Amino acid sequence: MLKRIVGAGLVVAAVMPFAAMAQEATPEATPVELPAVDALAVTGDIIVAGSSTVFPLTEAVAGLFTDEGYSGAITIDSIGTGGGFERFCETAETDIANASRPIKDEEAAACEANGRTPIEFRVGTDALAIVVSAENDFLESLTLEQLGQIFTGQITTWDQLDASYPAETIQLFSPGSDSGTFDYFVEEAAAPLFEDAEDDIAAGQEAVLNAPGIQLSEDDNVLVQGIEGSPYAIGYFGFAYFMENADQLKLVGIDAGDGVVVPDEVTAEDGSYPLSRPLFIYSAASVIEAKPQIGDFISFYLTNVNDVIAEVGYFPASVDALNLAKENLLAALGQ
Template sequence: LQFRDDGFTGEVKVDSIGSGAGFERFCKTGETDIANASRAIKDSEIESCKAINRNPIEFRVGTDALAVVVSMENDFITDVSIEDLAKIFSSEAVLWSDVNPSYPAEPIQRFVPGTDSGTFDYFVEAVMLPVYGKEDKENAKKVFLEAQNLSQSEDDNVLVQGVAGSKYAIGFFGYAYYTENDDTLKTLSINGISPSFETAESGEYPISRPLFIYSDAEIMKTKPQVAAFINYYLTYVNDVIVEVGYFPASEDALNAAKQAWIDANTK
């Protein structure tokens, strides 16, 4: 939308289909000019791209990290394993003591994003799926949604207020939003790793993932509007990325992406 607002008069079509499906369209069928992804491209996908004469160029554009938050009044949990975090948000646990006998025998009050949220999908994928779903995402989602005392909202303000209001509440949302409310909430470390720009960017923090876009030099050469869009994207991404709950890419990563664009367009 911003690209159009600033003067582009052509069509920009965006489909939300997940990283794997996006690479299939970009590398196998060649339907798309750009692939968005929340993971790096796989070797097998690179081979598929090469089979249709595409050489994918990677542009790191940001990092997605979730903050798991509790009230400032909470005095019994500071760190949690992925396994226990999944249990906290499952129908298996009603009381905190169901997760760990040292926790209070009080109901877990859960405040979480709505099911239409990408944040919800990512939490299910990164936390619930390894413990309750293995390869069955629907079962992992079911265990989550059938938990007692579950309040869902697309409004992060509602989640903040809910968690801040009870010693026994817990919730999650994008880390960038937590930083705006760190006077009323505390984050939990996961597997002993606290969330930060550095641990998210490196992937050390367990519920973080890189954000990339991919294209190809020949596509940018034959479709200058694609090159212009990527250049515009890399120029302005850090101005807007925090607004949608992500970390910006580091200066080094973004400079490397800009250099990759220059290299692709000056050959």
Template sequence: MKFKGIMLMLVMSMVLVFAAACGNNSEGNGGNGEESSDKVSGDVLMDGSSTVFPIMEAVAEEYASAQPDVKVSVGVSGTGGGFEKFSAGETDMSNASRPIKEEEVKALEEAGIDFTEFEVAKDGLSIVVNKENDWVNQLTIEELQKIWLGEATMWSDINSEWPEEKIVLFSPGTDSGTYDYFNEVVLEEEQMNKEATLSEDDNVLVNGVTGSKNGMAFFGYAYYLENKENLNVVPIVNGEGEAIEPNAETIQDGTYEPLSRPMYTYIKHSSVKDKQAVNDFAKYTFENAGDMAEAVGYVALPEEKYTEALDKLNEIAGK
């Protein structure tokens, strides 16, 4: 009897240990209905805006530590180029530095692709000049328009006290959402000066301005911050008549207007539902986008905006 009693106790102990282990495993796999530590595998394909790229690249790098078996590809075809790939069914997510256009929505509808727009951060489109340029202390939107339409080709055309030297322009390419935004807000849909050098790569624009004393370019705030030791940012006169530089505060509160703007990612519903990796990465994005945006030089949204995005994501996934 003694032997049987000992054996019974051992068996019961093993059962309790096994049960505890199962309970812990269940909790770690999302048994509490909230966070999951499950390992995920698969791929996430996204393309689009070079302005949004630094945020998504930072998120993808951090995510790789948590989910090393997921391959996240972040392309930079520009906002328009990204939407073309999105409507062709080549990507799960499309990053954009402007809202989607009607014709792009139509292309997605014709392809039978359901999607949702999510805001991820804020940006201040930054006007920059060469570090040696010590004469441009501010510009109005009207003056910017004259320069970029080619109506003013010399600095002295803007201000007679400025050098009588030709302005050298560097612009994002026509597939860029930054180009579209500038074209709408500053150029009012008129033809940009054909002598401007265009590129989808913002680093080309930075190098263009740093290499030319009379250079001028525009691009996202993060690229200015990354290169601020070699560039001067130009204060822009807002609707109140104040010359405002872009920074975290002026971009967030809207005083740096009209060049403050939201940045987006668009997510395909079927990818969220059918690809665990996409759902998991998207969730990770909205849990970390604020910190990542600030880490790379953009401005985070209020926390409730990210909470709303997570709720919407769960709704799409049917959770």
């Protein structure tokens, strides 16, 4: 688990489904303006936990908030999306949950039971990076089906994929099952291989978790180190972690039926890269009312996230999606 301290169906209608939020921005779209936040005047600590993917983005915004004069402490734990919702909804220990997937119905119900109706704020777009070591000189691309077959143990050596590849065991590195990245990967790459099963997602999850020799970690840096260490390894995580280690890793292009695509700002936002996904933070009006610094921080986050997102290694959400997040916050603030 990474911890960083910076400085000294029951979801309400404001939580719109991702499909409704991620509509393509039109040229006429005008960014919603939030009231200015004076970071120097904000008091009280802020506690955040959740997705390892959203962690570096929230960390970057928190650093900017501190640079602007905020003198409280912002604690940010990287424990996976599921762990973040557990802390926010079930134990009510945190003020904000970082998430690389939308909240599940059962998580929202746990929030409601604690008087926390969750509000969703879209903060960016990630492209799931499929990577091998820079020492791998044979793999350039995979079909989405081949990717699923590798991580469900249906293909276990590289030469089974292509006779010209080495007859070496494929070493698998994956986020753990508490990770929203894991959930997303299973849904997109593994579950389609089990479409005849009663529950294709459960079957896909079980297959990935039981793939021969797979190494699981909620810490993406552990995955990076493992993949870097062998030309026969393959893994996946958020694009930011590839960017941080681009000299030691190599991106694998993905073909979902329309040709090989690699992730970048255009392919992530327009959906042509088949493994692009939204990034979120969550809070609740009751939390914001009890701790005004949370509303201030979220307002600062939504206003300034695009100043740091490319530097972190992710891609901006569309203007429409970010506008909806801002409108959700204004509603929570009663404005």
